[in-house]
Amino acid sequence: MWFKNLQIYRLPAPWAVNADQLETWLAPQAFAACSSLDMQSQGWLSPRGNERLTHVVNQQILLQLSTEKKLLPATVINQVSKARAVEMEEQQGFAPGRKQMKELKEQVTDELLPRAFSIQRSTWAWIDPVNGWLVVDAGSASKAEEVLKLLIKGIPKFPLETLRTVRSPLSAMTEWLVADEAPGGFGIDQDTELRASGEGKATVRYTRHALEAEDVRRHIEAGKQCTRLAMTWDSRISFVLTETMTLKRIAPLDVLKEDSDNMTKNDDERFDSDFMLMTGELNKLLKDLVEALGGQLTENDGSGKAG
Structure with a gap:
């Protein structure tokens, strides 16, 4: 399994918590299907269809938030x-x-x-208590907030922080385009979005189109900044970085697919090996990305609390 989008938050590293503690804290919020009079129901569901609300591989914890909603226009x-x-x-x-x-x-x-008919969707979350990451597979901050609210409600004094970096993604991506050079370990791909900050917010988008340095510089000199940039990390993972520090369109490249294929076993073993591979690679990607953005701002540098 691979997350498609990353909404990224910080925890203490290491965070002294284990799966059994999480089970106890999350149990009161376990998912229950809508009753006949409920419009919506939301809660934690077992990631592997057993009794456990947490799935742990190599100290990495996987959670699944399930949301059921009645369709009554x-x-x-x-x-x-x-x-x-x-x-x-x-x-x-x-x-x-x-x-x-x-x-x-x-x-x-x-x-x-x-x-009324009902639809059910899942939102996945990954907790890395070793390196201090909480990552939600959600394309929008509002979907991630659903996960955060239940975690904050269930976990006593949940030590969650918003990930903030010394350099904003907006300014860093713009500088990378001006220099026509990505930071070490990264490559710039062919999708980008440049947007003006004025009232009209004029926007230029390149989609699967070679980025001509002179054209890009001309837009930037006219006052536009880079709000989305497609990149590749270490020839292993492609993604789109946004101005809000969200990573979208996460895709493992051929070298990782080959590694995954070489580990093919039964379904449970394959799921665990894919999860271990994903978390291991994303850990390194996130570390390198934070470094490329000048490092993480701590609480002493300003307010970093989430929620």
């Missing part, structure tokens, strides 16, 4: 409510008022909810 509720309102008007001789319509919609919602 507002248009359906409004359509049924309007039909009921017509019936009510015929019975009482006048159209229902605002309060009656509100009560009517609530009643219709309660009636339709047990018959």
Whole structure:
């Protein structure tokens, strides 16, 4: 398994916690399916379909947040409510008022909810208590916040910090493009986004297009900055770095795929070996990326607390 997107947070390194402690803390928030009257349910689900809410390989911890949501569009509720309102008007001789319509919609919602379809999605999180990482596989900060909120609620004095670096990704990526050179160990690929900071926020995007140094410099001299940059690390992993320090479109390259194929065993062993390979490689990638951005800002350098 490989995460596709990385929302990155910091923990103490090392963080003195073990899987059994996490099990105890997370158990009260275990996932339970929606009842007939619930619109949504959210909680921890076993990553491997057993009784454990944590899956541990080589001290690396995998969590799975499950979210179930009922599909009951507002248009359906409004359509049924309007039909009921017509019936009510015929019975009482006048159209229902605002309060009656509100009560009517609530009643219709309660009636339709047990018959509504539901969808379920998972959000994966990786905790590295050895090197102090919490990484959520989510394309948006809001999805990651769902994980953080439950962790903060369940873990006493959860020592979570936002990852902050000396140089912002925005300024660093822009400088790399001006110099037409990535930091050591990294390469610049063919996708990028340059955006102006003015009111119009004029934006130029290159997609699978060679980045001509002169063209890029001209845009930057006109006031644009790099907000997204496709990169390769150590010829092993490709990704897109964003201005918010999110890594997107994570993809292991051929050399890692070959390593994974060489470890092919049964499903459980393959899952564990893939997870161990992913966490090992991402650990090194994140370390090198933080160094390329000037190192991590600590609490003493400013407010770094998450949440």
